[in-house]
Amino acid sequence: MQGSESISVVVPNHISDRELQRKINEIWYQLVSDLTSLPSSGAPELTSSQKTALAKENIVVRYEGAGVDPATIALIISLTPVIKAVVPLVEPFAKDASDVAHKIALDLWDILRQRLWQKEHINLVQRES
Amino acid sequence: MHLPLTPRDDALLTAKAIAFRTLSSLETTLFVNAEGSEDQAGRDTVLSAIRGLNSFKQLCEPALSTPTFLSSARDHLATTIASACDNGRIVSAEFAESFVSEAEKYISIVADMQRWLHSIGAFATDYFSVQSSVPNFTLQLRIDPDLQVPISGATVPTANGREIYLIINPSSFSIADYFSLPCVLSHEFWCHVVSSFVEGRRVPPGNEWTGCRPNDSWEEGWMDFVQGELLVAELPTFAAQAPAMHSHFLRHSREFLSKRHNPGRSILLSNGVAAADAMLRVLRQYYYKTRSDELFLQLSIGLNALRCSEPCKLAFVHFVRNALIPKKLAGAQSLANLTMSRHDFHEIIKPFIAYQHQSESYLVDTEGLIMAILDPKN
Numbered sequence: 001m002q003g004s005e006s007i008s009v010v011v012p013n014h015i016s017d018r019e020l021q022r023k024i025n026e027i028w029y030q031l032v033s034d035l036t037s038l039p040s041s042g043a044p045e046l047t048s049s050q051k052t053a054l055a056k057e058n059i060v061v062r063y064e065g066a067g068v069d070p071a072t073i074a075l076i077i078s079l080t081p082v083i084k085a086v087v088p089l090v091e092p093f094a095k096d097a098s099d100v101a102h103k104i105a106l107d108l109w110d111i112l113r114q115r116l117w118q119k120e121h122i123n124l125v126q127r128e129s
Numbered sequence: 130m131h132l133p134l135t136p137r138d139d140a141l142l143t144a145k146a147i148a149f150r151t152l153s154s155l156e157t158t159l160f161v162n163a164e165g166s167e168d169q170a171g172r173d174t175v176l177s178a179i180r181g182l183n184s185f186k187q188l189c190e191p192a193l194s195t196p197t198f199l200s201s202a203r204d205h206l207a208t209t210i211a212s213a214c215d216n217g218r219i220v221s222a223e224f225a226e227s228f229v230s231e232a233e234k235y236i237s238i239v240a241d242m243q244r245w246l247h248s249i250g251a252f253a254t255d256y257f258s259v260q261s262s263v264p265n266f267t268l269q270l271r272i273d274p275d276l277q278v279p280i281s282g283a284t285v286p287t288a289n290g291r292e293i294y295l296i297i298n299p300s301s302f303s304i305a306d307y308f309s310l311p312c313v314l315s316h317e318f319w320c321h322v323v324s325s326f327v328e329g330r331r332v333p334p335g336n337e338w339t340g341c342r343p344n345d346s347w348e349e350g351w352m353d354f355v356q357g358e359l360l361v362a363e364l365p366t367f368a369a370q371a372p373a374m375h376s377h378f379l380r381h382s383r384e385f386l387s388k389r390h391n392p393g394r395s396i397l398l399s400n401g402v403a404a405a406d407a408m409l410r411v412l413r414q415y416y417y418k419t420r421s422d423e424l425f426l427q428l429s430i431g432l433n434a435l436r437c438s439e440p441c442k443l444a445f446v447h448f449v450r451n452a453l454i455p456k457k458l459a460g461a462q463s464l465a466n467l468t469m470s471r472h473d474f475h476e477i478i479k480p481f482i483a484y485q486h487q488s489e490s491y492l493v494d495t496e497g498l499i500m501a502i503l504d505p506k507n
Binding site: 062069072 | 296
């Protein structure tokens with residue numbers, strides 16, 4: 001069961017976690033509005049109520065650690081709320097809904113990350129573990 | 130990326146620390162004479178020899194034990210100094226003898242830093258009436274050869290509390306960095322370990338402290354000013370075991386803080402420092418220094434401990450800064466001479482009162498504190 005997913009990225013300059021969270025969720029809202037169906041799920045088209053429910057979920061952005069040198073800390077992007085919202089949408093069609101929801105959330109995050117770069121010129125770089 | 134200290138890193142950093150301490154205790158004896166002249170070049174030669182320990186380490190066998198490495202490092206330093214200084218033989222002999230004496234007292238850089246943190250933590254208990262609620266904290270020394278600065282710190286949340294990382298780039302680790310390490314520890318402790326652990330009423334459960342922005346004007350700015358004041362005031366106690374080193378810790382801590390607070394590094398951080406400084410100055414106009422300083426500490430430490438939504442603390446800094454620091458100083462007006470009405474003062478601390486009302490538990494009697502601030506007769 002993979003019910004949670006957190007992505008650790010390098011702390012970007014000139015933008016706080018809150019501002020980044022706001023921008024990410026603005027793009028998330030738009031991304032969900034543009035979706036016709038969930039990527040690589042085999043599920044049918046999303047209904048408008050499903051889209052509304054999905055768009056309501058917030059991606060959470062927070063710092064992990066405190067340090068003056070940004071290289072010593074990380075910014076964590078939590079996709080857990082998205083995964084939890086996707087699970088019921090794929091449950092009727094997938095054997096392991098949690099696993100599928102996890103993959104879908106990561107696919108959606110990839111699209112979102114690209115849009116963040118295109119629209120806001122914010123490049124989030126995944127942190128080495 | 131920072132990594133755990135290997136025995137080899139520990140040996141090198143311990144040797145450097147001992148050498149820096151030795152030089153500091155000897156510099157007046159060796160490089161200043163009664164006529165008032167000084168031998169700066171001689172001092173630089175010793176520092177250069179200590180820097181050379183980085184490459185010396187590479188030549189030593191990796192399996193060398195720390196005591197053997199220290200002994201070899203002492204011989205290496207003595208030889209280098211003897212051949213490089215004008216009065217090399219005298220300096221070299223004195224240095225080697227003092228190095229041995231210092232090495233007998235100094236266990237390791239890890240033990241040294243643990244002792245500093247313990248002293249800071251023990252001192253801090255005076256400020257927390259509910260000691261059991263203070264987060265547990267542990268310290269790890271790390272090295273990072275790619276670190277842009279010679280020393281740095283970070284605090285991360287753990288299941289049991291907070292973990293402090295003291296991160297060193299061994300190759301650029303200098304005498305100023307060694308004597309600034311307590312300042313990094315003090316910063317991590319006061320700014321991040323004892324922050325946001327008293328739950329405010331309106332904060333949803335599970336909204337734990339996870340960290341903060343590198344240029345956060347509260348934790349990195351305001352609270353850094355607070356920890357700097359505390360450290361400078363308490364250094365004679367903390368460094369009681371080595372009184373000869375006290376002035377070195379003090380001087381380098383002040384330099385370290387001054388560099389950190391430069392707006393050239395971060396305007397937000399610098400604003401936080403300026404706001405805290407202005408608040409303390411204003412309080413000192415109302416009370417005797419000891420009373421005003423105590424009030425300022427209670428206010429700062431209490432608010433830091435409170436887990437309210439992050440923007441509250443940032444808004445508080447912004448509010449204080451705008452209220453106390455005029456955009457343009459007119460004529461002879463200066464921060465020290467700034468006066469304000471009781472009403473103005475109330476306006477400044479109003480947001481703080483509001484935050485406190487959200488909290489069910491108090492570390493300090495903050496309401497009593499606010500009343501004391503508002504009523505100077507108390």
